[in-house]
Amino acid sequence: MINKKSKDKIGFFNYLKKKLIKTSKNISKEIFNLFKKKNIIDEKLFNKLQEKLIISDVGIHTTKKIINLTKKYIKSNKLESSSQLYKYIKEEMLKILLPVEIPLIINNKKPFIILIIGVNGVGKTTTIGKLAYYFYKKKKSVLLASGDTFRAGAHEQLFSWSKKSNSFFIHNSKKKDSSAIIFDAISKAKKEEIDILIADTSGRLHNNFLLMEELKKITRVIKKNNNMIINEIMLIIDSNIGQNSINQLRTFHDNIGITGITITKIDGTAKGGIVFSLANEFNIPIRYLCCGEKITDLYLFNAKDFINAIFTDY
Numbered sequence: 001m002i003n004k005k006s007k008d009k010i011g012f013f014n015y016l017k018k019k020l021i022k023t024s025k026n027i028s029k030e031i032f033n034l035f036k037k038k039n040i041i042d043e044k045l046f047n048k049l050q051e052k053l054i055i056s057d058v059g060i061h062t063t064k065k066i067i068n069l070t071k072k073y074i075k076s077n078k079l080e081s082s083s084q085l086y087k088y089i090k091e092e093m094l095k096i097l098l099p100v101e102i103p104l105i106i107n108n109k110k111p112f113i114i115l116i117i118g119v120n121g122v123g124k125t126t127t128i129g130k131l132a133y134y135f136y137k138k139k140k141s142v143l144l145a146s147g148d149t150f151r152a153g154a155h156e157q158l159f160s161w162s163k164k165s166n167s168f169f170i171h172n173s174k175k176k177d178s179s180a181i182i183f184d185a186i187s188k189a190k191k192e193e194i195d196i197l198i199a200d201t202s203g204r205l206h207n208n209f210l211l212m213e214e215l216k217k218i219t220r221v222i223k224k225n226n227n228m229i230i231n232e233i234m235l236i237i238d239s240n241i242g243q244n245s246i247n248q249l250r251t252f253h254d255n256i257g258i259t260g261i262t263i264t265k266i267d268g269t270a271k272g273g274i275v276f277s278l279a280n281e282f283n284i285p286i287r288y289l290c291c292g293e294k295i296t297d298l299y300l301f302n303a304k305d306f307i308n309a310i311f312t313d314y
Contacts, residue, residue, distance in 0.1 A: 016299070017309040019291040023272030027056045028090075028311040035086045041074055045082055057242040059277030066092055090311045096276050097303035102285035104232060104260060106140065111189035111197040113228065115182075117215060117256075118236035119248060120203030123264035125154065127236050127290055128198050129161030130298035131262075135196050136166050143192075145185035145199040146171035147178040147218070158200055164295055168194060178202060178214065179221035186228055212255050219256055234260045234287065237278070242271045249282060258282075263301075264290040275306065 017024070030052040034045070046067055053063040069092050070085060079085070106112050114131070118124045125148070132142045144162045146169070148154035155171045162169035170185045182199045189197045201218060202211070222230055235258045237245045252258055266272055266289050279286065286301040 016291065016305055017312075019267035020272060020306070020309045022268070023056070023266070024310045024312060026271075027053075027058070027273055030056070031089060032086055032312075035082045041079060041082055046071070053273070056273035057271040057277065058273040059243060059246065059281070062096065062277045062280040065096075065280065086311075090307060093276060093311075094303060094307045096280050097286075097306060099283055100261075100279040100286045101301055101303040102287075103300055104285075104287045106135070106196065107231070111143065111186065111194050112231045113186070113222065114196065114198045114232040114234055115201065115218070115222070115230050116198060116234050116236060117201050117252060118203060120151070122203070122236045122238040123290060124148075124203060124236045125157050125161065125200060126293075127262055127264060127288075127298070128158065128200055129165055130290060130295055131198060131288075132161065132165035132167040133295045134298050140195040141193075142167040142196045142198060143185060143189045143194045144169050145182050145197060147182050147185075148200045148202045149178050149181070150202040154200070154202075167198075168192075179218045182218055183221050186222065212251075215256060232259050233257060234262055237261055237263050237274075239263050239266045239271055239274055240268065242274055243277065245274055246277060246281060249278060249284070253282065253284070258284055260285045260287040262286075262288040262290065262298075267291040272310065 031049065034048055034052065049070075050063055050067055053066065054060060058066070066089060070089060073088055074085075116124055116128055128144060132144060135142050142165065144158055144167050146155045146158045148158070159169050159171070161167075170181070170188055172181055172184060178201055185197055185199060188194070201215065219230060219233075222228055233256060235249060235252055237248065239245075249258065249261070261278065261284055263275060263286065275286065278284070289299050289301055291297050291299060
């Protein structure tokens with residue numbers, strides 16, 4: 001007999017599978033079709049596999065790793081046909097993701113500070129709204145700090161999300177310095193014993209020196225507020241941009257140290273292979289996936305669910 005929890009799990013998996021259909025077709029269907037026939041294992045086969053993985057935005061370094069492991073597996077098992085390789089590649093790609101399946105743990109020290117960063121257009125503010133609602137459903141009080149002082153309408157948009165997510169909101173129209181607004185937000189959160197502070201920041205290009213220096217200033221200011229610590233520096237990545245997200249993550253991480261990643265718009269792209277590249281090259285926890293526009297469309301990253309949703313026997 002299937003209990004309610006099992007039904008919910010099945011329902012979620014089917015939903016995730018539907019959301020990842022474009023990535024699934026681009027990765028597993030192509031690989032499945034390549035291996036379904038008993039092709040001779042030769043360099044031509046590996047060239048085709050490499051091409052399909054790179055097109056799926058798995059990335060050249062991760063692709064080479066998968067191919068090298070596959071070659072060793074073939075040699076040690078003395079395989080002559082490619083028909084057994086589909087399952088093996090699925091298992092190896094799962095191994096790439098498992099180390100970054102680390103959920104964000106909210107400790108009891110108030111406020112738990114989450115700093116949200118990312119370039120313009122990745123869905124930063126929308127993700128903040130989803131995060132706020134996610135924590136609200138877990139009986140946590142949340143304060144949203146409107147630290148995006150550059151984008152027109154940013155404050156109004158975040159205020160709207162605060163109402164939808166039953167969160168508190170802070171903004172000072174007289175202050176144009178993000179660090180000053182976030183400093184005030186910390187003081188408010190401490191005074192009112194709010195559980196979680198989620199601070200928005202201005203969208204910035206990862207290669208803009210002045211904007212990156214401003215981001216460093218924000219982190220310094222937070223630490224000066226009675227020796228507060230930033231519990232999570234979360235980078236929001238748009239899955240549609242593919243391999244460019246590697247450069248974004250590398251620059252942000254080198255400058256301020258990223259502690260977690262949330263990947264957005266994963267349902268609208270065939271480039272979901274970037275998840276493997278991010279995991280393999282940086283080993284930074286992937287906290288959440290955003291799959292849709294609803295306030296509830298934020299999901300804990302689960303490596304096994306992600307793999308099973310993508311790898312289907314066509």
